[in-house]
Amino acid sequence: xxxxxxxxxxxxxxxxxxxxxxxxxxxxxxxxxxxxxxxxxxxxxxxxxxxxxxxxxxxxxxxxxxxxxxxxxxxxxxxxxxxxxxxxxxxxxxxxxxxxxxxxxxxxxxxxxxxxxxxxxxxxxxxxxxxxxxxxxxxxxxxxxxxxxxxxxxxxxxxxxxxxxxxxxxxxxxxxxxxxxxxxxxxxxxxxxxxxxxxxxxxxxxxxxxxxxxxxxxxxxxxxxxxxxxxxxxxxxxxxxxxxxxxxxxxxxxxxxxxxxxxxxxxxxxxxxxxxxxxxxxxxxxxxxxxxxxxxxxxxxxxxxxxxxxxxxxxxxxxxxxxxxxxxxxxxxxxxxxxxxxxxxxxxxxxxxxxxxxxxxxxxxxxxxxxxxx
Numbered sequence: 001x002x003x004x005x006x007x008x009x010x011x012x013x014x015x016x017x018x019x020x021x022x023x024x025x026x027x028x029x030x031x032x033x034x035x036x037x038x039x040x041x042x043x044x045x046x047x048x049x050x051x052x053x054x055x056x057x058x059x060x061x062x063x064x065x066x067x068x069x070x071x072x073x074x075x076x077x078x079x080x081x082x083x084x085x086x087x088x089x090x091x092x093x094x095x096x097x098x099x100x101x102x103x104x105x106x107x108x109x110x111x112x113x114x115x116x117x118x119x120x121x122x123x124x125x126x127x128x129x130x131x132x133x134x135x136x137x138x139x140x141x142x143x144x145x146x147x148x149x150x151x152x153x154x155x156x157x158x159x160x161x162x163x164x165x166x167x168x169x170x171x172x173x174x175x176x177x178x179x180x181x182x183x184x185x186x187x188x189x190x191x192x193x194x195x196x197x198x199x200x201x202x203x204x205x206x207x208x209x210x211x212x213x214x215x216x217x218x219x220x221x222x223x224x225x226x227x228x229x230x231x232x233x234x235x236x237x238x239x240x241x242x243x244x245x246x247x248x249x250x251x252x253x254x255x256x257x258x259x260x261x262x263x264x265x266x267x268x269x270x271x272x273x274x275x276x277x278x279x280x281x282x283x284x285x286x287x288x289x290x291x292x293x294x295x296x297x298x299x300x301x302x303x304x305x306x307x308x309x310x311x312x313x314x315x316x317x318x319x320x321x322x323x324x325x326x327x328x329x330x331x332x333x334x335x336x337x338x339x340x341x342x343x344x345x346x347x348x349x350x351x352x353x354x355x356x357x358x359x360x361x362x363x364x365x366x367x368x369x370x371x372x373x374x
């Protein structure tokens with residue numbers, strides 16, 4: 001891997017599922033990573049633990065002010081002037097990317113600008129964006145970038161067709177380290193199995209914010225048509241829909257356990273326990289939880305609206321489904337519940353990921369070097 005290319009990264013913050021990517025970018029290039037937030041705005045992770053996994057020392061940009069929960073920072077041009085990068089990696093189509101492009105134009109610089117974009121295919125084709133601003137920004141910023149790293153192959157093909165650029169890299173993690181985390185909590189699995197009488201039951205798992213877009217109500221209605229003596233639904237998360245969903249589960253007489261929000265070992269233990277993971281969202285840019293579930297050896301049922309549907313090999317590690325089609329979901333839940341669970345010698349379920357992380361990173365590094373110097 002080349003140490004010649006000077007890479008400057010601007011990003012909001014680093015979520016747990018992105019740590020491997022940024023660590024490897026910091027090793028592959030001469031890299032400076034600038035962040036705007038200490039933690040995620042919409043979720044609060046134990047960032048002290050996350051920070052210990054960084055193999056780099058980030059620069060935190062200074063905050064000018066906050067507006068509607070968003071932080072507006074300064075220091076982009078200073079970092080660009082001081083670091084003199086060959087390549088700049090930015091965040092989506094936001095103000096940070098605009099500042100970088102304005103700097104390149106105003107200062108007549110020759111560095112290349114690439115952005116990380118988490119759009120799902122449904123967002124761009126179905127005009128199902130999170131906001132009108134994102135849709136307009138894509139239209140005007142995309143032609144001015146040197147490349148766009150996207151998380152879904154259909155999205156890549158769309159960008160290639162419309163803008164002549166687009167590189168596919170899903171949100172995945174390094175397999176060995178992830179498997180080590182799951183192996184570490186195997187003892188907790190036995191505790192959970194005894195506490196909830198899980199012997200001879202298939203455990204279906206949802207992990208995420210309990211908001212309407214996550215469409216958990218469809219999972220509850222589908223689950224009501226399965227045998228309650230043979231199946232259990234575990235819902236990990238918190239949010240404004242919690243009370244409504246608990247009431248619906250009671251009305252439907254669904255065997256469901258609401259754990260509240262979990263992270264770290266407590267969450268990993270449920271990934272170990274679960275047989276099947278469900279992501280039913282109406283709107284989901286990617287859904288990194290799908291990869292976490294596959295790494296843990298869970299079969300997956302993923303909404304076709306989610307970018308992480310690209311991680312599903314139909315009939316092998318799961319199925320995709322239309323999020324408003326309860327009959328389709330019930331039928332596929334029944335299918336995967338019959339599939340055998342293979343385990344390693346220590347009892348850990350065998351991983352079900354089909355896209356290797358290390359190979360993907362090697363290809364990305366080669367591609368970025370080509371963008372910078374080709």
